Amino acid sequence: MRPETTTPMETAAPDLIHTSAAAGRSGRRSVRIAAATLALLGLAVIVVPLVARVDERLVDLGSALLPPSPAHPFGTDEMGRDVLLRSVYGLRVSLLVGLVAAAVSVVIGGLVGVIAGAAGGIVDRLLMRVVDGVNSLPHLLLGIFIVALFAPSVWAVIISVGVTHWTTAARIVRSEVLSLRGRPYIDAAINGGSSRMRIIRRHFVPALIPHLGLAAVLMVPHAIWHETALSFLGLGLPPHLASLGNMINDGQRSLLTGAWWPSVFPGLFILIPTLAVAVLAQYWRDRTSPRWRSELNL
Amino acid sequence: MSVAGALARLVAWRLAFLVPLLLVVTAGMFALAKASPFDPVRQYLGERALVTSQEIQDQIRANWGLDRPLAEQYLTWLGGLLTGDLGESRSFHRPVAEVIGERLGWTMLVAGAAVVLMLAMGLVLGTIAAYRRGTWVDRLITGVAYANEAAPVFWIGLIAIWIFSVTLGWLPAGGLTDAGSAVVSPGEVARHMILPVGVLAVSQSSWLVLFVRESVIATLREDFVIGARARGLRERTVLVRHALRSALLPFLTLFGARIPELVTGAILVESVFSWPGVAGTAVRAALAVDFPLLAALTLLATVAVVAGNLIADAAYVIADPRVRVLGVS
Amino acid sequence: MTTGAAAALGHAVTAQAARLRVAGLTVRFHLPGATVHAVTEAAFEVEQGRCLALIGESGCGKSVMAHTLLGLLPGNATVTGSAWLEQPGRPPLDLIAAPERVLAREVRGRRIGLIPQSPAAHLTPVRTARAQLTEALRELGGRYTADELAERAGLRPHELDRYPHQLSGGMAQRVANAIALAGDPWLVIADEPTTGLDRPLVDATMAELRRLCDDGHAVLLITHDLRAAEQVADDVAVMYAGRIVEIAPAADFFRAPRHPYAAGLLDALPTRAFTPIPGQPPELTRLAGGCAFRPRCARADDACAVRPQITPDTPVACHHPLERHA
Numbered sequence: 001m002r003p004e005t006t007t008p009m010e011t012a013a014p015d016l017i018h019t020s021a022a023a024g025r026s027g028r029r030s031v032r033i034a035a036a037t038l039a040l041l042g043l044a045v046i047v048v049p050l051v052a053r054v055d056e057r058l059v060d061l062g063s064a065l066l067p068p069s070p071a072h073p074f075g076t077d078e079m080g081r082d083v084l085l086r087s088v089y090g091l092r093v094s095l096l097v098g099l100v101a102a103a104v105s106v107v108i109g110g111l112v113g114v115i116a117g118a119a120g121g122i123v124d125r126l127l128m129r130v131v132d133g134v135n136s137l138p139h140l141l142l143g144i145f146i147v148a149l150f151a152p153s154v155w156a157v158i159i160s161v162g163v164t165h166w167t168t169a170a171r172i173v174r175s176e177v178l179s180l181r182g183r184p185y186i187d188a189a190i191n192g193g194s195s196r197m198r199i200i201r202r203h204f205v206p207a208l209i210p211h212l213g214l215a216a217v218l219m220v221p222h223a224i225w226h227e228t229a230l231s232f233l234g235l236g237l238p239p240h241l242a243s244l245g246n247m248i249n250d251g252q253r254s255l256l257t258g259a260w261w262p263s264v265f266p267g268l269f270i271l272i273p274t275l276a277v278a279v280l281a282q283y284w285r286d287r288t289s290p291r292w293r294s295e296l297n298l
Numbered sequence: 299m300s301v302a303g304a305l306a307r308l309v310a311w312r313l314a315f316l317v318p319l320l321l322v323v324t325a326g327m328f329a330l331a332k333a334s335p336f337d338p339v340r341q342y343l344g345e346r347a348l349v350t351s352q353e354i355q356d357q358i359r360a361n362w363g364l365d366r367p368l369a370e371q372y373l374t375w376l377g378g379l380l381t382g383d384l385g386e387s388r389s390f391h392r393p394v395a396e397v398i399g400e401r402l403g404w405t406m407l408v409a410g411a412a413v414v415l416m417l418a419m420g421l422v423l424g425t426i427a428a429y430r431r432g433t434w435v436d437r438l439i440t441g442v443a444y445a446n447e448a449a450p451v452f453w454i455g456l457i458a459i460w461i462f463s464v465t466l467g468w469l470p471a472g473g474l475t476d477a478g479s480a481v482v483s484p485g486e487v488a489r490h491m492i493l494p495v496g497v498l499a500v501s502q503s504s505w506l507v508l509f510v511r512e513s514v515i516a517t518l519r520e521d522f523v524i525g526a527r528a529r530g531l532r533e534r535t536v537l538v539r540h541a542l543r544s545a546l547l548p549f550l551t552l553f554g555a556r557i558p559e560l561v562t563g564a565i566l567v568e569s570v571f572s573w574p575g576v577a578g579t580a581v582r583a584a585l586a587v588d589f590p591l592l593a594a595l596t597l598l599a600t601v602a603v604v605a606g607n608l609i610a611d612a613a614y615v616i617a618d619p620r621v622r623v624l625g626v627s
Numbered sequence: 628m629t630t631g632a633a634a635a636l637g638h639a640v641t642a643q644a645a646r647l648r649v650a651g652l653t654v655r656f657h658l659p660g661a662t663v664h665a666v667t668e669a670a671f672e673v674e675q676g677r678c679l680a681l682i683g684e685s686g687c688g689k690s691v692m693a694h695t696l697l698g699l700l701p702g703n704a705t706v707t708g709s710a711w712l713e714q715p716g717r718p719p720l721d722l723i724a725a726p727e728r729v730l731a732r733e734v735r736g737r738r739i740g741l742i743p744q745s746p747a748a749h750l751t752p753v754r755t756a757r758a759q760l761t762e763a764l765r766e767l768g769g770r771y772t773a774d775e776l777a778e779r780a781g782l783r784p785h786e787l788d789r790y791p792h793q794l795s796g797g798m799a800q801r802v803a804n805a806i807a808l809a810g811d812p813w814l815v816i817a818d819e820p821t822t823g824l825d826r827p828l829v830d831a832t833m834a835e836l837r838r839l840c841d842d843g844h845a846v847l848l849i850t851h852d853l854r855a856a857e858q859v860a861d862d863v864a865v866m867y868a869g870r871i872v873e874i875a876p877a878a879d880f881f882r883a884p885r886h887p888y889a890a891g892l893l894d895a896l897p898t899r900a901f902t903p904i905p906g907q908p909p910e911l912t913r914l915a916g917g918c919a920f921r922p923r924c925a926r927a928d929d930a931c932a933v934r935p936q937i938t939p940d941t942p943v944a945c946h947h948p949l950e951r952h953a
């Protein structure tokens with residue numbers, strides 16, 4: 001019998017048992033943790049503002065920069081506001097902006113994708129070149145550019161996200177439209193005399209909705225990331241809308257005096273949901289067709 | 299097809315793509331600026347706008363050519379571009395070309411060092427994770443890579459400052475040189491570079507670690523790795539001279555596609571660490587609605603991305619003998 | 628089984644020659660939901676200066692033999708039995724029990740050389756053939772230079788400078804031959820060396836292997852090509868459904884095989900009766916009891932419900948073997 005000790009080269013060689021069973025187990029466990037985390041955060045974001053007895057905007061300079069304690073699990077910021085409470089509100093703001101921004105980018109991308117897929121030919125090639133072009137530009141710089149020209153505000157941020165992130169949705173929708181075009185029931189509809197608009201409305205749209213939905217969900221972390229970065233630079237949401245990015249920006253000053261909690265905890269509120277969505281997206285990617293995997297190359 | 303021939307084709311094709319792209323992007327910028335509700339003159343004058351007479355405002359407007367039609371403004375700018383005149387920065391009150399010229403070097407320094415560090419880290423960690431697949435080492439590396447990808451780079455920067463500067467006091471919190479230092483010495487710059495370079499490298503390396511890991515795992519299953527082992531070569535030889543050389547090829551083109559992220563990272567890192575590079579000026583330019591500088595920065599970024607892609611693809615053509623036959627589009 | 632196999636082959640055990648003695652070799656692959664019985668209780672010998680042809684159709688399990696002997700199986704395989712590598716002046720080494728370190732540093736390339744199946748696929752695509760050959764020579768401490776080995780293998784020096792994807796099937800085969808000999812191993816395992824080659828190339832390759840035997844090497848030829856085996860083998864072992872069912876000197880075997888399956892294989896050749904054996908070989912995941920060949924055998928009866936074994940007296944695993952007349 002082969003002795004039990006194995007070298008890395010041997011373990012690196014294909015091992016069907018380990019990859020399928022053990023990896024599957026730990027993979028599913030992390031998916032469950034991720035889903036549970038997202039559910040918990042979502043719940044907090046909805047419930048906390050309803051049941052909070054303290055106004056998160058209340059300034060209390062006497063309690064400024066208190067380190068984490070049972071009374072204030074995440075400490076207080078330089079204005080004496082509870083960081084945990086503010087982080088939940090901040091997440092809510094960032095989430096709302098992120099959802100709308102993701103929706104906008106999916107709508108824009110969806111339109112472009114449908115046109116490209118349905119029209120085909122030179123229109124398709126041209127639009128795909130545009131997609132390549134937009135992907136060549138650094139998103140944040142483009143976002144900064146737009147926000148600069150239209151004044152930092154909620155809508156400027158949303159437009160800025162929409163304009164830079166529509167390409168993923170465009171690619172997904174285009175490839176789905178291309179595959180739909182070849183399906184027999186589309187041919188039947190065309191032969192049956194349905195107009196183009198009718199076909200699009202009755203057949204294409206229902207088939208596209210799940211893909212669009214998925215694209216939107218996957219876009220949300222990117223949208224939040226983008227908005228947070230802009231807010232951190234002072235180019236995002238107005239200060240009175242305490243997004244997580246604003247909070248981290250404000251926390252910079254306190255950091256240099258040693259108060260790390262006003263900056264670190266809001267960042268965790270960005271990291272954790274993004275990581276959870278990434279885990280779920282990876283799981284989804286592994287379960288669906290290869291075509292998805294190239295499209296969803298986030 | 300020879301290497302030189304394939305490379306020449308590649309460069310020509312990319313240039314053909316670059317020029318229309320630049321034209322479209324810059325024209326788009328001008329159109330956006332025109333749609334902006336801001337009056338650049340009022341923006342420039344700030345509070346003084348209230349006490350500045352209309353004539354002087356119109357004078358400034360005429361000086362800047364803002365009363366001319368959009369197309370003419372655009373062509374004037376393009377013309378200036380070709381002669382090296384990028385206009386005057388409204389936030390720095392100096393020629394844009396000067397601002398960029400002064401600061402580009404610092405950005406290249408940090409970005410270049412970060413890329414080198416990122417490559418080294420990504421390669422080493424990814425290979426270790428692949429080689430020790432399934433062990434706690436692998437799970438640790440993979441887990442940290444995923445978490446790192448989800449963390450905003452400026453947040454990581456702040457944490458780095460808190461740990462290394464505020465708490466431990468080893469490294470400075472920002473800037474190019476120590477406060478009060480009149481002369482820029484290499485030693486000081488090096489010390490001030492450590493955190494920005496480290497943070498930028500770390501933030502960019504997640505995808506590389508994960509990619510190297512997956513690629514090496516797949517390659518170790520390939521027939522030619524078994525062939526190399528069967529010949530009696532040492533494990534280290536098989537890993538480095540056979541598996542890695544093949545596994546790392548796609549990295550080159552992937553790297554090209556990640557350059558926009560690198561620019562984004564540079565903007566944020568330079569902001570957090572007050573590094574006097576050109577990427578950090580984007581924020582100041584945005585706050586002041588300094589269109590000439592913003593336009594130049596966008597142009598620069600686009601060229602950087604396309605150039606980076608070109609270099610990456612060229613390196614791929616040189617590295618993989620199979621590609622020269624098929625050509626690279 | 629060892630002396631038995633030698634006795635079955637009709638030659639005395641020479642103490643001074645190097646040999647490989649395989650006994651009770653069993654290889655199982657564990658897949659989710661099934662176990663592949665790739666090899667069961669295989670036993671044979673390869674002696675220096677002789678060529679043993681391991682013959683069988685695809686799917687009989689012979690293809691894992693090369694990887695098993697060199698310890699290159701994936702992690703979900705279990706191997707039992709022994710494969711003793713005996714060389715005069717060195718302690719005997721059981722390949723099955725040897726740790727990876729010993730196999731990598733002492734056995735592969737140095738004592739056993741492998742000419743792999745699909746040779747081009749077993750070369751690293753981004754390096755030239757010459758680079759890989761020189762590397763093998765350097766690490767194994769070979770006596771020859773790359774050009775010398777290339778010439779011996781029938782290659783022109785400039786062909787070595789090509790990349791694997793630029794090599795034709797025959798050239799790749801010759802490069803693999805050259806690399807296998809880089810460390811001057813005494814035993815060469817040739818794993819399906821005739822796949823994808825046309826007849827003249829097959830003949831040339833077989834002549835190569837014959838030369839190796841005559842030079843004092845030993846060759847274990849794993850193949851489904853009986854015509855090729857006939858050209859080079861001194862001894863033949865036939866595999867069916869993971870077991871060795873007949874083992875005989877080549878001359879006797881090709882003149883008069885004793886196992887019905889072996890006879891059927893020879894009859895299937897275009898140069899002979901050109902009649903294929905009816906039916907399909909069994910799946911290695913679903914092996915019934917008794918003789919595995921029973922469903923396809925014209926001579927089968929109830930006695931065949933008991934699995935026949937190769938014994939020292941009868942080197943054929945069959946209850947009703949064909950007769951061989953002297």
